[in-house]
Amino acid sequence: MVEGLLWEQDVAGSNPVTPTVSMLDAEAPHSAWTAYHERGDAALNKGDWEVAVQAYTLAIRGNPEAVASYASRGHGLCHLGRWEDAVRSYREARTLDPSVRGVCANLADALLRLERWDEAIATYAVALAETPESASCHVNLGHALLHSNRHAEAIESYRRGYLLHPEDPSPLHSIAGGMLRMSRWDEAASAYETALARQPDVVTSQVNLGNALCHLGRFRPAVNAYLRALALDPAFAGLNDALGHPFSKPGAWQDAAHAYARETALCPEKP
Numbered sequence: 029m030v031e032g033l034l035w036e037q038d039v040a041g042s043n044p045v046t047p048t049v050s051m052l053d054a055e056a057p058h059s060a061w062t063a064y065h066e067r068g069d070a071a072l073n074k075g076d077w078e079v080a081v082q083a084y085t086l087a088i089r090g091n092p093e094a095v096a097s098y099a100s101r102g103h104g105l106c107h108l109g110r111w112e113d114a115v116r117s118y119r120e121a122r123t124l125d126p127s128v129r130g131v132c133a134n135l136a137d138a139l140l141r142l143e144r145w146d147e148a149i150a151t152y153a154v155a156l157a158e159t160p161e162s163a164s165c166h167v168n169l170g171h172a173l174l175h176s177n178r179h180a181e182a183i184e185s186y187r188r189g190y191l192l193h194p195e196d197p198s199p200l201h202s203i204a205g206g207m208l209r210m211s212r213w214d215e216a217a218s219a220y221e222t223a224l225a226r227q228p229d230v231v232t233s234q235v236n237l238g239n240a241l242c243h244l245g246r247f248r249p250a251v252n253a254y255l256r257a258l259a260l261d262p263a264f265a266g267l268n269d270a271l272g273h274p275f276s277k278p279g280a281w282q283d284a285a286h287a288y289a290r291e292t293a294l295c296p297e298k299p
Contacts, residue, residue, distance in 0.1 A: 061090025065097050072104055080104040095125045102134060106141075114138040132158060133165050140172055148172040163193035170202055179210045197226035201233045208236055213243040231261045 068083035084101035087094055098121035105114035118135035121128060136151035152169035156162065166189030173182035183206040190199035204219035220237035224230065234257035241250035257264060 061087045061094060061097075064090060065094065065100070068097065068100060068104070072100060075107075077104045077107040081108065093124055095121050095128060098124065099128060099131050099134075102131070102138070106134070106138060111138045111141045115142070129158060133162060136165070137168060140168055143175070145172045145176045149176065161192060163189045163196070165189075166192065167199050167202065170199070170206075174202070174206055174209065179206050182206045197223060200226060201230055204233065205236065208240055211243075213240045216240040217244060217246075228256070229260055231257050231264055234260065235264070 064083045064087035068080045068087060071077075071080035071083055081101055081104040084097045084104065087097040088101070091097070098117050102114045102117035102121065105111075105117060115135060115138045118131055118138065121131050122135065132151060132155040136148050136155050139148040139151055149169065149172045152165055152172065155165050156169070159165065166185050170182040170185035170189065173179075173185055183203050186199040186202045186206065190196070190203070200219065200223035204216050204223055207216035207219055217237060217240040220233050220240060224233055224237065228234075234253050238250040238253035238257065241247070241253060
């Protein structure tokens with residue numbers, strides 16, 4: 029088996045409606061701070077994150093109660109990977125107006141990126157109380173729960189997210205990964221097969237399907253899963269080791285795979 033491999037987990041973007049001056053500060057007179065905020069909006073829309081953050085910061089200096097500027101600055105900081113600063117900016121916005129939709133979800137996403145699992149879980153709970161229909165919040169809550177070793181809860185959260193947005197098959201891979209973590213090999217293999225039927229190009233899922241099948245003693249289909257992973261990514265490090273570095277001679281993949289299967293079948297106690 030390929031040890032030490034789990035699965036790719038991308039934080040699903042919560043994509044809240046970006047607050048604007050007209051939405052949150054309609055009573056404020058037009059002044060220099062609103063001009064800076066609008067400059068920040070223009071930069072954010074163009075993907076000019078540094079300029080956006082600078083403009084929102086100037087807007088906040090002009091109006092320290094500008095909820096929209098704190099929230100939008102958080103978005104720019106996230107795009108720059110400045111997660112701690114984003115957390116502070118989102119929290120300022122929440123302190124000024126806890127009712128603004130979407131900000132809590134983005135705060136939770138930033139906490140997830142920082143691997144502050146307990147805080148992320150608590151914050152997603154608040155966000156889901158506000159917007160229970162948010163598929164991305166359910167999925168990202170699942171990631172935080174999984175990393176906290178709360179596997180059954182994570183699987184349930186992934187399922188909720190998938191049911192809310194079944195067009196996206198990625199939660200199916202995460203459900204399978206949760207089952208793999210719980211050593212529920214048969215269920216994990218079935219879940220990976222379902223996920224890969226929808227989205228076959230996920231290398232880590234092909235690998236983990238192979239791992240689950242090995243635990244079940246189903247070595248030939250395990251080899252086939254590993255070979256599909258190799259076809260997708262010939263440089264996948266774990267498979268290099270597992271299949272005996274066959275990549276210098278692509279034609280030797282099949283022989284290497286069958287040799288690995290024979291060895292595993294003969295010595296099932298080996299890791």
